[in-house]
Amino acid sequence: MRDVFEHIERHTQEYVEELARLVRQPSIAAQGVGLEECARLVAVMLQEAGARIRVLRLSGAAPLVYGEFPGRSPKTLLVYEHYDVQPPEPLEEWESDPFEPEVREGRIYGRGVADTKGNLVARLCAVRAFRQVRGELPVTVKFLVEGEEEIGSPNLHRYAEAYPELFRADGCLWESGGKDHQEIPNLYLGVKGICYVELVVRGANRDLHSSMATIVPNPAWRLVWVLHTMKDQAERVLIEGFYDDVEEPGAQEMEWLRRIASSRDDAALLQDLGLDRFLLGLSGVELLKRHLYQPTCTICGLVAGYLGEGSKTVLPKVARAKLDFRLVPQQRAQDVLEKLRAHLARHGFGDVEVVPMGLEDPARTPPDSEIVRVVAEAAREVYGRDPVIYPMMAATGPMDVVCARFGTPAVGTGVGYPGTNVHAPNENIRLRDYVDGIKHVALVLERFGASGGRAEGSA
Amino acid sequence: MRDVFEHIERHTQEYVEELARLVRQPSIAAQGVGLEECARLVAVMLQEAGARIRVLRLSGAAPLVYGEFPGRSPKTLLVYEHYDVQPPEPLEEWESDPFEPEVREGRIYGRGVADTKGNLVARLCAVRAFRQVRGELPVTVKFLVEGEEEIGSPNLHRYAEAYPELFRADGCLWESGGKDHQEIPNLYLGVKGICYVELVVRGANRDLHSSMATIVPNPAWRLVWVLHTMKDQAERVLIEGFYDDVEEPGAQEMEWLRRIASSRDDAALLQDLGLDRFLLGLSGVELLKRHLYQPTCTICGLVAGYLGEGSKTVLPKVARAKLDFRLVPQQRAQDVLEKLRAHLARHGFGDVEVVPMGLEDPARTPPDSEIVRVVAEAAREVYGRDPVIYPMMAATGPMDVVCARFGTPAVGTGVGYPGTNVHAPNENIRLRDYVDGIKHVALVLERFGASGGRAEGSA
Numbered sequence: 001m002r003d004v005f006e007h008i009e010r011h012t013q014e015y016v017e018e019l020a021r022l023v024r025q026p027s028i029a030a031q032g033v034g035l036e037e038c039a040r041l042v043a044v045m046l047q048e049a050g051a052r053i054r055v056l057r058l059s060g061a062a063p064l065v066y067g068e069f070p071g072r073s074p075k076t077l078l079v080y081e082h083y084d085v086q087p088p089e090p091l092e093e094w095e096s097d098p099f100e101p102e103v104r105e106g107r108i109y110g111r112g113v114a115d116t117k118g119n120l121v122a123r124l125c126a127v128r129a130f131r132q133v134r135g136e137l138p139v140t141v142k143f144l145v146e147g148e149e150e151i152g153s154p155n156l157h158r159y160a161e162a163y164p165e166l167f168r169a170d171g172c173l174w175e176s177g178g179k180d181h182q183e184i185p186n187l188y189l190g191v192k193g194i195c196y197v198e199l200v201v202r203g204a205n206r207d208l209h210s211s212m213a214t215i216v217p218n219p220a221w222r223l224v225w226v227l228h229t230m231k232d233q234a235e236r237v238l239i240e241g242f243y244d245d246v247e248e249p250g251a252q253e254m255e256w257l258r259r260i261a262s263s264r265d266d267a268a269l270l271q272d273l274g275l276d277r278f279l280l281g282l283s284g285v286e287l288l289k290r291h292l293y294q295p296t297c298t299i300c301g302l303v304a305g306y307l308g309e310g311s312k313t314v315l316p317k318v319a320r321a322k323l324d325f326r327l328v329p330q331q332r333a334q335d336v337l338e339k340l341r342a343h344l345a346r347h348g349f350g351d352v353e354v355v356p357m358g359l360e361d362p363a364r365t366p367p368d369s370e371i372v373r374v375v376a377e378a379a380r381e382v383y384g385r386d387p388v389i390y391p392m393m394a395a396t397g398p399m400d401v402v403c404a405r406f407g408t409p410a411v412g413t414g415v416g417y418p419g420t421n422v423h424a425p426n427e428n429i430r431l432r433d434y435v436d437g438i439k440h441v442a443l444v445l446e447r448f449g450a451s452g453g454r455a456e457g458s459a
Numbered sequence: 460m461r462d463v464f465e466h467i468e469r470h471t472q473e474y475v476e477e478l479a480r481l482v483r484q485p486s487i488a489a490q491g492v493g494l495e496e497c498a499r500l501v502a503v504m505l506q507e508a509g510a511r512i513r514v515l516r517l518s519g520a521a522p523l524v525y526g527e528f529p530g531r532s533p534k535t536l537l538v539y540e541h542y543d544v545q546p547p548e549p550l551e552e553w554e555s556d557p558f559e560p561e562v563r564e565g566r567i568y569g570r571g572v573a574d575t576k577g578n579l580v581a582r583l584c585a586v587r588a589f590r591q592v593r594g595e596l597p598v599t600v601k602f603l604v605e606g607e608e609e610i611g612s613p614n615l616h617r618y619a620e621a622y623p624e625l626f627r628a629d630g631c632l633w634e635s636g637g638k639d640h641q642e643i644p645n646l647y648l649g650v651k652g653i654c655y656v657e658l659v660v661r662g663a664n665r666d667l668h669s670s671m672a673t674i675v676p677n678p679a680w681r682l683v684w685v686l687h688t689m690k691d692q693a694e695r696v697l698i699e700g701f702y703d704d705v706e707e708p709g710a711q712e713m714e715w716l717r718r719i720a721s722s723r724d725d726a727a728l729l730q731d732l733g734l735d736r737f738l739l740g741l742s743g744v745e746l747l748k749r750h751l752y753q754p755t756c757t758i759c760g761l762v763a764g765y766l767g768e769g770s771k772t773v774l775p776k777v778a779r780a781k782l783d784f785r786l787v788p789q790q791r792a793q794d795v796l797e798k799l800r801a802h803l804a805r806h807g808f809g810d811v812e813v814v815p816m817g818l819e820d821p822a823r824t825p826p827d828s829e830i831v832r833v834v835a836e837a838a839r840e841v842y843g844r845d846p847v848i849y850p851m852m853a854a855t856g857p858m859d860v861v862c863a864r865f866g867t868p869a870v871g872t873g874v875g876y877p878g879t880n881v882h883a884p885n886e887n888i889r890l891r892d893y894v895d896g897i898k899h900v901a902l903v904l905e906r907f908g909a910s911g912g913r914a915e916g917s918a
Contacts, residue, residue: 194772196770204732206732210785211852211854213757213785216734216737220761221686224683227680228684228687274665278675279675282674292673296669298672298772299680299683301764301765301766302761303761304758305758305759306759307766313653314759316760319761326670394670394671394673395670396772
């Protein structure tokens with residue numbers, strides 16, 4: 001691969017400019033800003049690199065950009081990415097314009113350089129370099145670039161149902177990843193699901209003077225009572241059947257967990273968070289196992305009555321709790337929603353409204369998949385370090401819709417590092433990681449094309 | 460009294476203009492708007508009516524205006540009023556400028572006409588009329604007009620401690636009151652106390668991505684758990700000793716409760732509030748007894764994490780509950796605060812911060828007080844109806860600081876009616892009620908001056 005790697009090194013400046021070109025186009029899904037323009041730009045960039053492109057549209061959804069590069073073998077590698085980014089606010093905390101990328105001290109700054117325009121362009125540049133040096137790709141590469149990842153990919157399943165043939169592949173490079181504090185590349189094989197709901201309790205038809213609390217029901221109290229039936233102080237979710245489908249990690253996964261645990265600095269994380277201890281006093285492998293393999297029921301928001309500073313004597317007319325259940329294999333979001341509803345009815349809270357606000361199923365790549373082995377080996381060669389493999393992430397992404405439903409194994413890898421400030425001001429990546437990331441993907445292309453049909457287990 | 464009453468009728472237009480003059484001066488305690496200017500205007504109006512005035516000032520407090528009219532007998536009637544008003548917002552819902560009073564269809568509209576500039580000016584006009592017709596008042600009348608009632612009178616106790624001689628009196632006309640749906644004048648003999656606190660639970664030093672909920676404590680859950688120890692679904696407050704000092708109403712009070720209950724239209728109130736039933740399914744005398752004689756523990760606000768529309772996956776760093784305990788005789792606000800703290804410590808929630816945000820003790824006028832009899836008799840004569848006497852109000856006011864601590868019996872009476880829109884847009888009083896209210900106070904002056912030292916029980 002020396003030929004391709006040398007080509008990449010010589011064209012570094014060009015690749016940085018390509019990234020800057022994409023970052024300059026704001027594309028904020030939460031605010032509906034620039035999505036159409038950014039989708040068109042991604043399509044142009046794919047086309048310039050030699051892809052056959054399609055810009056897919058469904059009513060009420062941001063466009064989905066598809067680009068396909070033909071390859072020598074019948075094998076297909078899917079690249080899942082997104083062109084949308086988080087809002088840049090608070091603007092005053094940026095040292096340079098979030099939409100005018102700037103290189104300072106070996107880092108590229110701008111909204112989306114890490115999450116995930118940097119990964120998108122790195123992968124595109126890897127394909128370009130490979131084609132320019134070798135003329136042909138070893139495998140067919142499909143880019144699937146959506147525009148609503150940062151708001152929970154609410155329409156991606158509709159695209160998957162409408163265009164299943166564009167999603168099918170033998171392996172998938174998932175959108176992002178990076179190095180940890182010890183400069184070891186981390187790979188991710190799975191994501192949690194989510195069931196996000198709002199519980200709504202209603203009282204009188206308007207806020208009242210709190211002196212009426214003697215005789216008028218208070219929905220805020222009822223919210224406390226209903227929430228109390230859902231989780232106890234031992235952090236156990238009390239919804240009947242909630243844990244039925246939760247699986248313990250297998251032997252391979254436990255081995256990875258032990259490796260990850262040994263590489264983590266729990267004390268530094270506690271200090272960073274301003275905490276004395278983690279939940280339930282856990283540490284080490286047990287902490288990590290809980291983090292990656294246990295589902296949650298999280299109050300993300302409590303809203304009732306007077307929200308401002310100081311005091312106001314008001315009896316609220318409505319109380320809301322925003323709840324986020326993070327789900328692990330084999331839980332299903334719809335099933336958890338139904339169990340929640342049954343729980344409320346069983347406990348006498350059938351009057352409490354449950355408003356679903358986002359359901360995604362978890363997904364997990366089998367550890368012995370070929371793409372896992374290939375990406376890990378390529379990482380070892382490019383970075384000179386044995387990668388740490390996370391069998392699961394604690395966070396959520398549309399891996400079920402994009403990959404699991406089609407039986408496609410997926411691996412998260414990318415150009416990030418612990419200082420990237422994802423979702424925060426001064427988002428950045430290191431120039432070195434960006435160039436290495438391009439090489440890594442180029443090597444994955446080569447090895448995935450060369451490898452046999454069946455995986456032989458991870459190295 | 461025909462002479463004084465005829466004088467009042469002839470000068471109606473002048474009295475309306477006096478009220479308009481005061482309403483035109485905004486005086487919004489919650490926003491710190493116009494308090495100094497309004498205090499000076501009240502002092503001028505008192506002085507024009509013949510009072511010796513003092514404008515008292517304490518650091519960090521709105522001025523307290525004191526005006527004294529000498530009388531024939533050594534008896535002293537205190538008039539407690541306030542010159543501050545509620546904020547006028549939402550402005551777009553007013554049909555005329557809240558600070559430019561307008562008379563439409565027999566009603567005077569403007570912020571504060573009912574609560575309580577209308578009562579203040581009515582009382583001032585009663586004194587003026589009496590002095591103009593008779594030359595001398597039968598009793599000494601002391602006006603005590605504060606500027607912070609709408610924000611809980613946080614500094615009034617300091618004025619009471621600094622100037623006790625200005626507070627002492629033989630009876631007090633409390634700030635407000637009015638007629639009910641049946642056009643029967645209502646009198647009020649007591650107020651509840653209040654202990655308003657904020658409970659604060661803290662977690663990590665910043666809001667986190669909710670995927671961290673597996674291993675980082677969630678203060679919103681802890682808030683649910685601590686609140687659950689404080690009140691059960693039977694609406695029973697679970698704080699140890701909370702009900703120790705709660706007294707049952709006496710025989711006279713129960714008799715009044717029965718009369719009030721028979722005059723109320725519970726069904727209409729339920730319909731107005733959009734409810735099927737009152738709390739615990741109560742009705743009639745039992746409902747009223749609970750409303751006036753039971754303390755409360757009300758969640759006035761729940762604030763944690765994401766408060767906006769839609770969903771955001773956040774693990775909150777802090778969770779707050781704003782709690783309002785309404786207290787009945789003989790509960791004490793400071794005692795309840797201490798019992799709350801002890802409760803939290805006993806139940807393992809010693810880490811939960813308790814921030815006091817307003818403490819007032821309850822107060823109650825003995826039903827057989829002379830001022831009660833005089834005000835009731837005068838009402839009967841002026842309005843031609845037997846007044847309904849509320850032994851207590853469900854709401855709170857500084858009656859303990861102004862009256863109870865000095866042994867002064869107080870009666871709430873005033874120019875309101877059910878459509879006054881107190882604290883709301885289009886606040887108004889009826890012109891007829893305003894003029895009758897002036898006559899009522901004039902008659903109270905006469906009768907209180909004429910009556911003997913000891914009360915003979917209510918008529």
